Amino acid sequence: MSKIFVDACFGKDTPYTPVWMMRQAGRYLPEYMAVRKEAGNFLNLCHNPEKACEVTIQPIDIVGVDAAILFSDILVIPNEMGMELKFVTGEGPLFPSPIKDEADLDALIGGAKAADKLTYVYDTIKLLKEQLPKDKALIGFTGAPWTLATYMIEGEGTKTYNICKKMIYSNPDLLHKILRKVTDVVKLYMENQIKAGADVVQIFDSWAAAIEPGLYDEFSWKYMVEIAEYIKEKYPHIPVIMFPKGIPAFLDKVYGNFDVFGVDWGTPMALAKEKLGDKYVLQGNMEPCRLYSKEETTKCVEAIQEVMGSKRHIFNLGHGILPDVPVEHAKHFVSECQRVSKN
């Protein structure tokens, strides 16, 4: 059965423009909160294929999106490379022993050995393949090596990224070694997700904007492209989506073999279309806070449709949905996207 979402990723004509939302399996859904409570905590939920599968499917059933995104977290990767990971309530993720030097890096598990430890992710995907409606696509994902490295080096979320940046400017060799080791794991992690049944993969570079424009390629983009091209060479039928958040200043520098470019809400859709629309299908990009108002949601969906015209486009938010958005508004967004784009 052909999946509208996969077709759209390849720029094929579809009956309407498909839609999904970043963080669509999340805290705004009471059904998600119930499962999470049963699981005990966030990381337990990631480790539990049955429950992770259940919350992955929820937004398909409840909100009506056209694709499901695997419920997991990007930080399971460094975690399985051997870094202890804690989720402190209200504080976000914490690696109590961040990478300080080459010895710390060498102590981590690399390559297939690390990728093969992420069995709970692959098991979740296998369950999803059985349970997901056949016309819906399953999106696997990873964090970009740079975004993963920021957590591995800073140990926690940061406003200034100054430990990572000190490394960029005073010890770039160590940073490249970290990025190399992470990239090698991520390539196999993506491949294993595809082997388990992912129909599409997305690479999230959530902290792209922390690198100055002239160095973005060297410290992030080229590693993302390496992963994308590894996948495209072996699995050309699997669409690859790149989502580097916050690089509107240099879209003309975007290159590489992948299918879809994810546009964040800070990048005007018209600008992305002008710079990248011929080369890549574009995904995005409603400002997630518009979901607080149905009226403002409709206005924005119509404005995006006006720019994209049901061609080479996938509707999405320009960043993750927030926990306090009413479910009714999320449904409204999804149905409006489908309504305005009907051919």
Place this chain on the structure above:
Amino acid sequence: MSKIFVDACFGKDTPYTPVWMMRQAGRYLPEYMAVRKEAGNFLNLCHNPEKACEVTIQPIDIVGVDAAILFSDILVIPNEMGMELKFVTGEGPLFPSPIKDEADLDALIGGAKAADKLTYVYDTIKLLKEQLPKDKALIGFTGAPWTLATYMIEGEGTKTYNICKKMIYSNPDLLHKILRKVTDVVKLYMENQIKAGADVVQIFDSWAAAIEPGLYDEFSWKYMVEIAEYIKEKYPHIPVIMFPKGIPAFLDKVYGNFDVFGVDWGTPMALAKEKLGDKYVLQGNMEPCRLYSKEETTKCVEAIQEVMGSKRHIFNLGHGILPDVPVEHAKHFVSECQRVSKN
């Protein structure tokens, strides 16, 4: 005596391109830390004209910059409008009773009554006029109404700005009323700073990037322009610098009567020059973390000089200097800017 910094703001030829650094009076200077310790805490230091004057001058003497920026904080404005303000060590600023509705806003002091309460700022400027070398310019400043409003509404620093954004999309009238009241105070605050002796004023919109591109003018820029134009009309000899951080995606939308556009490090200088260089003098924009390495500092200063060619430019960082930068490196940055730009 003519001041090279003021001349440069008006695009006149100068013997070299002047330089200063955002947050140059700050924690990276041991001399600053000593005065701050005496003062007891950050807010006490803002309230003490003698000590605020002393730390304002320090970077002129120690680091060799061409302009001094008044030592103060943007949040003294809402504080004197009647909002209790706390600086919690390691946590940042906190307004325990943020604005929730129109009644909260109405309870705040507005207009001249609020602006006239900021006497300690004006007293600091008067002292500075006596003590600052006559060839150095004194920069006064304010936060943009939007940036001030984010703190007044959220109560503290935020990653998501979701309370403000909920207001943008579901109660824009209240947000505009807040912005109006703040703008009216800021206009007089800027005017009082000029009357006390400020040679230049800068408007910082640190959280510009929190607003989606299509709404930036409505909720921030137009208020900044109103302040700038109020000043330019009454004090045409006073240069006005605008610093909206993080708007590279829509530089072509920048308008208004002011003199200098501050370029943040995320915006390539060549892009800013292409879009705005004919209309405004440009200030910026080294990534502050380059200060961790002298070599990387020199490389960046030379690259910026290559783009700007000693014309219509003021050197600066693209954001504030970080506390753990060695003073020696800050001096190196300043002398390199002066060296490479000598005519």
